[in-house]
Amino acid sequence: EGIVSLMQMAKTAGAVERHLREGLLYICVMTDPTTGGVTASFASLGDIILSEPDTLIGFAGRRVIEGTIAQALPDDFQRSEFILKHGFLDRIVTRDEMRRELTELLAIHSGKKIPGPDTDAPRGRLPALPKHKSSGSECLSIIRKRERPTLNDYLPMIFSDLHEMHGDRYFSDDRAMFTGIGRLNGRPVTIIGHRKGKTLLENQECNFGMPHPEGYRKALRAIRQAEKFGRPVITFIDTPGAYCGVAAEERGQGEAIARNLMEIMPIATPIISVVIGEGGSGGALGIAICDELAMTSNSIYSVISPRGFASLLWKDPSRQNEAAETAHITAYDLKELGICDTILAEPDGGAHSGPERMAATLRTYLLGAVERHTKTFEKDPDKAMEDRYLRFRKIGDCS
Numbered sequence: 001e002g003i004v005s006l007m008q009m010a011k012t013a014g015a016v017e018r019h020l021r022e023g024l025l026y027i028c029v030m031t032d033p034t035t036g037g038v039t040a041s042f043a044s045l046g047d048i049i050l051s052e053p054d055t056l057i058g059f060a061g062r063r064v065i066e067g068t069i070a071q072a073l074p075d076d077f078q079r080s081e082f083i084l085k086h087g088f089l090d091r092i093v094t095r096d097e098m099r100r101e102l103t104e105l106l107a108i109h110s111g112k113k114i115p116g117p118d119t120d121a122p123r124g125r126l127p128a129l130p131k132h133k134s135s136g137s138e139c140l141s142i143i144r145k146r147e148r149p150t151l152n153d154y155l156p157m158i159f160s161d162l163h164e165m166h167g168d169r170y171f172s173d174d175r176a177m178f179t180g181i182g183r184l185n186g187r188p189v190t191i192i193g194h195r196k197g198k199t200l201l202e203n204q205e206c207n208f209g210m211p212h213p214e215g216y217r218k219a220l221r222a223i224r225q226a227e228k229f230g231r232p233v234i235t236f237i238d239t240p241g242a243y244c245g246v247a248a249e250e251r252g253q254g255e256a257i258a259r260n261l262m263e264i265m266p267i268a269t270p271i272i273s274v275v276i277g278e279g280g281s282g283g284a285l286g287i288a289i290c291d292e293l294a295m296t297s298n299s300i301y302s303v304i305s306p307r308g309f310a311s312l313l314w315k316d317p318s319r320q321n322e323a324a325e326t327a328h329i330t331a332y333d334l335k336e337l338g339i340c341d342t343i344l345a346e347p348d349g350g351a352h353s354g355p356e357r358m359a360a361t362l363r364t365y366l367l368g369a370v371e372r373h374t375k376t377f378e379k380d381p382d383k384a385m386e387d388r389y390l391r392f393r394k395i396g397d398c399s
Helices: 003-021 062-069 080-085 095-109 136-143 151-158 200-205 213-229 246-250 253-264 281-285 306-314 317-326 331-336 355-379 381-393
Strands: 027-030 048-051 160-164 177-184 187-194 233-239 271-280 292-296 300-302 342-344
Touching: 027 095, 048 080, 048 095, 095 160, 095 177, 136 300, 136 317, 151 177, 151 187, 151 233, 151 355, 177 213, 177 355, 187 213, 213 233, 213 253, 233 281, 246 253, 253 281, 271 281, 271 355, 292 331, 292 355, 300 331, 306 317, 331 342, 342 355, 355 381
Parallel strands: 027 048, 187 233, 233 271, 271 292, 271 300, 292 342
Antiparallel strands: 160 177, 177 187
C-alpha cells in the first residue's frame, strides 16, 4: 500500500456521492473484517448498513489504538454488536439470512405496492366515538395502565414486512425511538414511534419512552430517507417527554428537537401522526410535524406533564389529576383547538380492553389518511408542503 491506495478512499466516496445524488439506493454489507480506509470511505456511507454477527469493524487497528493511548480496550470493542449499539449499523444479519434480508429490502425500495398477507384485509369503517368523553384525569388513569398496548403491540397487527433500522450515525441507537420500514396494505411506508415497555426491565431498556437526542436524530434520518425514496411516513406518539438528564443536555437535546421541527416541515412526502397514549411536550412534537394528526380517544397531548403542571402551579405534584382537568389536554380539547384532526375511538374501558380492535381502527384510519395525502402530494407537492406549514402557522392566531 502507498499514497495511491489512500487516494482510493476519496475516489470511492466520490462515486458514492454521485450514486446517492441520483436518488438511488445504496446498501452496504460489512463482513469480517471491515477496517481502515474501507470503513472510512464507501463502507460507512450506505443508506442502509448491515453486518454479520461478531464482525470486526473499525478505522484504526486495536494494537495501534492500545499502543497510542496506552489503555486496555473492552473485549467487544470494534465488533458489530458494539458498532450497532453506538449507532453506526442498521441491522446485524447472519449469513444464512442475508439473502432474504437483501431481497426484502430491495423489494420495499422498489416503491411498488406488492400484495402481501395484509393487502386484502378488510378496511371496515371507523367505529363511532363513545358517548362518554373521558375527563383529563380519567385519560391519565387509562393511559398509564400497565396492560395498555404500546407501539410494540401495534406494529405486527398493522404492518407487514417490518424491518427495524437502528442508529443515528453519530453516537448511539436510542431504544426509546423506533424507526423502520414496512408495508401498509402492500404500500412501502416509513414507521417511527416512541417505544415503551410493560415491565420494569422493558421500560428501563427503552428509558420509559423518553428519547435522548440520538432518538430524534435517528427519526430525522429515517424521515429524510422516506423523502428520498418517496415513502409516506407514519409516526406514533407515546412519551411523557424527551429525556432531560445531564447527558441529554450535553449532547444537545434542544438542538435535536429544534432541527427536527425545522427540517421535517418541508419534507416532500406525506406524514401522518397518531397519539396512542401520552403526547409529552417537545418530546412528542419532535416527531409530530405532520399533514394530519389523529389521537385515540383516551390519549393526551400537553405542554408539560400533569405532574409537572401541578408542581409548577401549586408546588404539589400529588394534584396531578386536578392538573389534568385544568390543562385541557384530552383529544377532544385538542380537536376543539384545531390541533387534532381526527379522534379514534378506543374500545370501552380503553385500548387495553381490546388491543386487536384498537389496532384495526388504527389501520383503517392510516389506510385512508395515507391514501388521501399521497394523492395530494402526487398532484401538487408544493401546495401540500405549504399546507403543512400553514397548518402550524395558524395555530394560536386568535388566542
